[in-house]
Amino acid sequence: MPACDVCQKPANQTCGGCKSVFYCSKDHQKVAWKDGHKINCRPFKIEYSKNIGRHMVASRDIKQGEVILREKPAVTGPRMACLPHCLSCARKLEPIENNNVLDFYKCSKCNWPMCDAECEKSEVHKEECDLMTSNQYKCNIQYDPTDKGQAAYCVIAPLRVLLMKKSSPGQFESIMNLESHLEDRIHTQLYKVLKANLVTFIVQVLKLPFEEETILRIASIFDTNSFDVRSADGSKRFRGIYVTASMMNHNCRPNTRHLFVGDDNAMILIATVPIKKGEELTVTYTQSLWCTLDRRKHLKSIKYFDCCCNRCADATEFETYLGSIYCSICSNGDSKTMMLSTNPLSETAPWKCAKCEHCIESRQMFWGNNALKQDLKKINKTNPKEFEDFIENYCKTLHPKNHLIIQAKLALMQIYGNYNGYTLTDLPDYLLKRKIDICFELLEVADQLEPGWTKFRGNILLELQAALVMQSKRDFEVDKITKEGAQEQLMESMVLLQEAVQILKVEPQMKLILEQKVNELATLIDSTSSN
Numbered sequence: 001m002p003a004c005d006v007c008q009k010p011a012n013q014t015c016g017g018c019k020s021v022f023y024c025s026k027d028h029q030k031v032a033w034k035d036g037h038k039i040n041c042r043p044f045k046i047e048y049s050k051n052i053g054r055h056m057v058a059s060r061d062i063k064q065g066e067v068i069l070r071e072k073p074a075v076t077g078p079r080m081a082c083l084p085h086c087l088s089c090a091r092k093l094e095p096i097e098n099n100n101v102l103d104f105y106k107c108s109k110c111n112w113p114m115c116d117a118e119c120e121k122s123e124v125h126k127e128e129c130d131l132m133t134s135n136q137y138k139c140n141i142q143y144d145p146t147d148k149g150q151a152a153y154c155v156i157a158p159l160r161v162l163l164m165k166k167s168s169p170g171q172f173e174s175i176m177n178l179e180s181h182l183e184d185r186i187h188t189q190l191y192k193v194l195k196a197n198l199v200t201f202i203v204q205v206l207k208l209p210f211e212e213e214t215i216l217r218i219a220s221i222f223d224t225n226s227f228d229v230r231s232a233d234g235s236k237r238f239r240g241i242y243v244t245a246s247m248m249n250h251n252c253r254p255n256t257r258h259l260f261v262g263d264d265n266a267m268i269l270i271a272t273v274p275i276k277k278g279e280e281l282t283v284t285y286t287q288s289l290w291c292t293l294d295r296r297k298h299l300k301s302i303k304y305f306d307c308c309c310n311r312c313a314d315a316t317e318f319e320t321y322l323g324s325i326y327c328s329i330c331s332n333g334d335s336k337t338m339m340l341s342t343n344p345l346s347e348t349a350p351w352k353c354a355k356c357e358h359c360i361e362s363r364q365m366f367w368g369n370n371a372l373k374q375d376l377k378k379i380n381k382t383n384p385k386e387f388e389d390f391i392e393n394y395c396k397t398l399h400p401k402n403h404l405i406i407q408a409k410l411a412l413m414q415i416y417g418n419y420n421g422y423t424l425t426d427l428p429d430y431l432l433k434r435k436i437d438i439c440f441e442l443l444e445v446a447d448q449l450e451p452g453w454t455k456f457r458g459n460i461l462l463e464l465q466a467a468l469v470m471q472s473k474r475d476f477e478v479d480k481i482t483k484e485g486a487q488e489q490l491m492e493s494m495v496l497l498q499e500a501v502q503i504l505k506v507e508p509q510m511k512l513i514l515e516q517k518v519n520e521l522a523t524l525i526d527s528t529s530s531n
């Protein structure tokens, strides 16, 4: 029998929150809760394995949509070479005019661009500002109309961690215990530049007593663990280290999603699918809609590991064929055969036709993939014709769910129904149908690659239901469907909308918008039944 966490006597009760600790009585459970279990009670534990390091494992069954973790950042700071952003609130800065010269508001002491006098006095900026000022350092970033990233920002986030050694030694230690991959990064061009800039700034300009290795390790810890935090309206962007969430490993079909809320930028980690006790909790460090070649290359170059997840190991990527092309030898007309990697876990493995003996070298696949990515990048993002032409041009070579076609379709889903001249009321019937077909195709991809309550699925459902409602209205107006038929279709759209609400209501600024959509659709359903 397990021992009580308080008195060590035999215990027959478990904490319902984490299912990891035991008590002999309700009273001892209350004592433990007050003594700190309230903070540590989480439905996961951290385990270690030689191949994948520390990782999070569910300590009990977790429900779909359940909040697994709410965590404040241990430290935040600007991204490495970002555009001018406020060092306090992280808002992107706009220049102001002074004597016919455009420049940013500057901190009156250290001269870093900031929003205003209020941000200048904020707690987060105080210590670094005092230190730079006492060392007569003045930042020399000026407004540049070409919108160039500013390398000077690379010093701020590591400096904030170094200052924590005195102000919050416990937090400093937990950050320093995170994985860094410094030994892999140290020989890269970026780290040679950091050695010259960041280390010189900390040691020579600010005269802080830190070793070069410690300074670079912190930069490397940011690169390995930090989350990219963005506000819903896009005005704020920065990096944050969330120590507990940093224990989450990557999977190309993850079972969690996260969002950032409130003025303290707390991270909320949510289960996108039901998770069984003992299963690993995972997040994605890359883009789900990239093909295996691109995802694995990206993960290797920024996080220094070879992803061997089930999706990467499956040449068909769960039958989406996201990275596949058609065989040029035996595909003709409607009869098409796929080229698949002979070993998706090796980037040098050749690709082979599933039917004939035709083979392609992997470097040819990389080259073709990159050339097409460039074509897609050049497209005017507001012109649907260019995306349609891209799909038409490559439909003989690429599977309809190839990642490049899917990205073009995703852009079309957003344009049709939302952009000027293409709102739902503007769309002719054939484009409305096109939007609906695209939404269904994307939903199939989402179900395979980002299943459950993911933001991607939520957004597709929202777009799909709006288009279906418009189609039902039009069909009813031209007597294509009866009143009962229209009602039935609108109710089906309501089911899709309700699911989108379940998924997206936790996203910042979405609650009211979603409530409005539900009310509008409910009113429409009511008015259809009373007509």
Ligand SMILES: C[S@@+](CC[C@H](N)C(=O)[O-])C[C@H]1O[C@@H](n2cnc3c(N)ncnc32)[C@H](O)[C@@H]1O
Residues within 6 Å of the ligand: 051, 052, 053, 054, 055, 178, 179, 181, 224, 225, 246, 247, 248, 249, 250, 251, 303, 304, 305, 306, 307, 308, 309
């Ligand atoms: C944010 S940390 C995650 C926690 C880390 N495992 C640790 O022990 O501190 C990211 C690092 O974990 C490792 N990692 C994450 N996901 C992995 C995976 N699917 N397979 C192998 N290693 C992984 C890589 O070394 C990666 O750079």
